[in-house]
Amino acid sequence: xxxxxxxxxxxxxxxxxxxxxxxxxxxxxxxxxxxxxxxxxxxxxxxxxxxxxxxxxxxxxxxxxxxxxxxxxxxxxxxxxxxxxxxxxxxxxxxxxxxxxxxxxxxxxxxxxxxxxxxxxxxxxxxxxxxxxxxxxxxxxxxxxxxxxxxxxxxxxxxxxxxxxxxxxxxxxxxxxxxxxxxxxxxxxxxxxxxxxxxxxxxxxxxxxxxxxxxxxxxxxxxxxxxxxxxxxxxxxxxxxxxxxxxxxxxxxxxxxxxxxxxxxxxxxxxxxxxxxxxxxxxxxxxxxxxxxxxxxxxxxxxxxxxxxxxxxxxxxxxxxxxxxxxxxxxxxxxxxxxxxxxxxxxxxxxxxxxxxxxxxxxxxxxxxxxxxxxxxxxxxxxxxxxxxxxxxxxxxxxxxxxxxxxxxxxxxxxxxxxxxxxxxxxxxxxxxxxxxxxxxxxxxxxxxxxxxxxxxxxxxxxxxxxxxxxxxxxxxxxxxxxxxxxxxxxxxxxxxxxxxxxxxxxxxxxxxxxxxxxxxxxxxxxxxxxxxxxxxxxxxxxxxxxxxxxxxxxxxxxxxxxxxxxxxxxxxxxxxxxxxxxxxxxxxxxxxxxxxxxxxxxxxxxxxxxxxxxxxxxxxxxxxxxxxxxxxxxxxxxxxxxxxxxxxxxxxxxxxxxxxxxxxxxxxxxxxxxxxxxxxxxxxxxxxxxxxxxxxxxxxxxxxxxxxxxxxxxxxxxxxxxxxxxxxxxx
Numbered sequence: 192x193x194x195x196x197x198x199x200x201x202x203x204x205x206x207x208x209x210x211x212x213x214x215x216x217x218x219x220x221x222x223x224x225x226x227x228x229x230x231x232x233x234x235x236x237x238x239x240x241x242x243x244x245x246x247x248x249x250x251x252x253x254x255x256x257x258x259x260x261x262x263x264x265x266x267x268x269x270x271x272x273x274x275x276x277x278x279x280x281x282x283x284x285x286x287x288x289x290x291x292x293x294x295x296x297x298x299x300x301x302x303x304x305x306x307x308x309x310x311x312x313x314x315x316x317x318x319x320x321x322x323x324x325x326x327x328x329x330x331x332x333x334x335x336x337x338x339x340x341x342x343x344x345x346x347x348x349x350x351x352x353x354x355x356x357x358x359x360x361x362x363x364x365x366x367x368x369x370x371x372x373x374x375x376x377x378x379x380x381x382x383x384x385x386x387x388x389x390x391x392x393x394x395x396x397x398x399x400x401x402x403x404x405x406x407x408x409x410x411x412x413x414x415x416x417x418x419x420x421x422x423x424x425x426x427x428x429x430x431x432x433x434x435x436x437x438x439x440x441x442x443x444x445x446x447x448x449x450x451x452x453x454x455x456x457x458x459x460x461x462x463x464x465x466x467x468x469x470x471x472x473x474x475x476x477x478x479x480x481x482x483x484x485x486x487x488x489x490x491x492x493x494x495x496x497x498x499x500x501x502x503x504x505x506x507x508x509x510x511x512x513x514x515x516x517x518x519x520x521x522x523x524x525x526x527x528x529x530x531x532x533x534x535x536x537x538x539x540x541x542x543x544x545x546x547x548x549x550x551x552x553x554x555x556x557x558x559x560x561x562x563x564x565x566x567x568x569x570x571x572x573x574x575x576x577x578x579x580x581x582x583x584x585x586x587x588x589x590x591x592x593x594x595x596x597x598x599x600x601x602x603x604x605x606x607x608x609x610x611x612x613x614x615x616x617x618x619x620x621x622x623x624x625x626x627x628x629x630x631x632x633x634x635x636x637x638x639x640x641x642x643x644x645x646x647x648x649x650x651x652x653x654x655x656x657x658x659x660x661x662x663x664x665x666x667x668x669x670x671x672x673x674x675x676x677x678x679x680x681x682x683x684x685x686x687x688x689x690x691x692x693x694x695x696x697x698x699x700x701x702x703x704x705x706x707x708x709x710x711x712x713x714x715x716x717x718x719x720x721x722x723x724x725x726x727x728x729x730x731x732x733x734x735x736x737x738x739x740x741x742x743x744x745x746x747x748x749x750x751x752x753x754x755x756x757x758x759x760x761x762x763x764x765x766x767x768x769x770x771x772x773x774x775x776x777x778x779x780x781x782x783x784x785x786x787x788x789x790x791x792x793x794x795x796x797x798x799x800x801x802x803x804x805x806x807x808x809x810x811x812x813x814x815x816x817x818x819x820x821x822x823x824x825x826x827x828x829x830x831x832x833x834x835x836x837x838x839x840x841x842x843x844x845x846x847x848x849x850x851x852x853x854x855x856x857x858x859x860x861x862x863x864x865x866x867x868x869x870x871x872x873x874x875x876x877x878x879x880x881x882x883x884x885x886x887x888x889x890x891x892x893x894x895x896x897x898x899x900x901x902x903x904x905x906x907x908x909x910x911x912x913x914x915x916x917x918x919x920x921x922x923x
Contacts, residue, residue, distance in 0.1 A: 238726030422522035475536030512546035584614035591632025598873035621908030631686030687707035712752030
């Protein structure tokens with residue numbers, strides 16, 4: 192319903208599934224882990240002689256010890272650090288500015304430059320004060336919404352002028368008086384009722400149920416208000432359910448996140464949930480959820496899962512409501528992630544309906560049939576594209592997977608080698624590797640895969656705190672494949688994906704297409720916080736800390752952190768104008784540079800600049816890319832202006848605007864000329880082993896044939912093949 196709902200972020204610190212773009216070695220709790228399995232030396236915090244310390248104070252002092260001695264780049268504790276923590280904590284506490292008054296914040300500001308001293312002494316004074324005040328203010332807000340929902344509403348210009356609501360909490364100021372705050376809740380409730388009323392009217396237009404068609408406007412208004420009242424009652428019920436442990440974890444994370452966005456403190460139950468979710472046992476539809484800026488966002492779509500097969504749910508979509516089949520939807524504003532996951536999960540074969548807000552502002556109800564994740568769909572697989580009478584191999588690599596727990600477990604490097612060999616036997620003249628939305632995985636495998644396309648040499652450099660960098664090399668001579676190579680990336684390509692794309696770009700071994708990658712060039716590992724504590728065992732357990740330990744660097748010396756990988760050929764993207772990836776967080780670790788590794792650029796008779804210029808001309812004339820560009824502008828406008836009219840006619844017009852370009856793109860895809868994509872004979876047994884496999888693989892081939900980015904990558908390789916008359920396929 193709302194782009195950024197009115198709720199305090201500290202109530203949404205649960206992660207379900209919390210997703211961190213990752214590199215893994217043979218250690219299950221590592222994210223961006225390098226092959227040298229970085230360890231840390233931290234002096235344990237000792238509480239002897241401090242018997243009066245509370246559990247929260249001990250947790251604080253232990254965390255600060257770990258951050259000081261273990262973090263890759265600890266920050267000096269000073270007034271500047273304090274101000275950043277204060278700003279983040281206020282944002283996390285009341286993002287929508289619907290609880291606290293300006294006077295409350297001014298009272299808290301006496302801590303603004305003393306938080307560093309409090310952290311060093313173990314004082315929880317700021318947390319205790321905020322916790323007390325916010326609890327009181329929530330009770331006041333509950334009375335405000337109850338009064339508002341019982342008021343009479345009209346949604347015409349005659350009585351309301353040009354009334355609007357601002358949904359971006361960052362653009363709002365804290366209310367100066369309780370009367371002003373009460374009116375903010377009135378406006379919020381009115382907006383919610385208008386949104387629900389519009390939905391019910393739209394349903395009435397399209398329903399075939401005669402009973403629903405005859406409902407009066409007054410009846411629909413009554414139902415809308417009842418729905419809003421029910422949802423807000425659930426919202427406040429969940430606010431009161433949040434315990435002090437979770438609230439305190441949010442405060443400590445406002446400290447951790449000033450160092451970098453990937454360092455986190457998990458209280459015990461969150462760590463347990465984290466482990467369950469990262470194991471994959473927690474998926475109901477295969478969507479990875481995370482709370483961000485007060486809303487429940489789609490952080491990842493699991494390849495092969497029910498929502499991946501359905502195809503409409505996208506990364507960064509916001510879930511507004513959840514319904515069990517045709518039952519009334521439940522608004523999830525204010526729910527913690529654990530509760531959201533619990534109602535999305537269900538029996539295999541049952542239907543869940545997600546009311547989802549896409550990044551372009553379009554609100555859509557998506558129906559998904561719950562089921563198991565199809566494991567095979569997470570593995571590398573390939574096919575052949577016919578383009579300009581040339582055979583182009585296409586390999587999709589959803590993640591850099593590696594099963595270290597089983598001796599015969601699958602590894603992406605082994606599977607990639609098999610796919611390349613299959614394509615070579617088919618005499619393909621070029622290969623596309625698709626790394627879009629690939630969030631990372633096994634470092635040893637990315638080094639091995641990189642070695643398939645170069646003679647030998649370094650693939651990536653890794654640096655630990657206060658230590659020289661290490662180069663991870665392919666040591667085997669010769670190439671598995673030495674022909675034309677293109678790699679597709681986007682903002683969802685991170686860590687291992689960025690390492691492979693960067694290495695191939697630095698060697699000039701492949702041409703990179705798409706959009707700038709995520710920019711996560713850091714390594715995290717999870718440690719039990721108890722490992723760094725010596726003292727009263729009755730205070731345990733504390734939870735765990737996910738700590739940034741290392742950084743990755745390209746072989747040319749530049750970091751992949753923050754900047755990511757910039758493609759040789761930039762293609763229009765829906766998110767072109769948005770601050771995405773690592774760059775959107777002001778506390779992200781900076782880009783820097785070390786000495787380049789010793790490597791030799793690949794020699795080729797093809798001028799990449801010629802390929803790039805030809806691609807630019809095609810992109811300008813490409814109807815799909817033109818519509819994507821228009822959608823990007825609309826999306827930017829939507830993010831810059833989060834105001835909605837409370838005049839029904841204008842509100843409906845705003846909603847219609849957000850749908851028009853999306854509809855054009857959908858219609859274009861339906862009528863688009865399909866690129867010929869064919870099975871390889873060797874894959875037929877697996878592709879058609881049952882009806883589900885047949886359907887999934889046919890849908891996959893169809894999607895490849897209509898994908899404008901894959902089509903352009905094929906065109907670039909066709910140009911390369913034509914230009915390189917001496918091209919040789921296969922290993923010599």
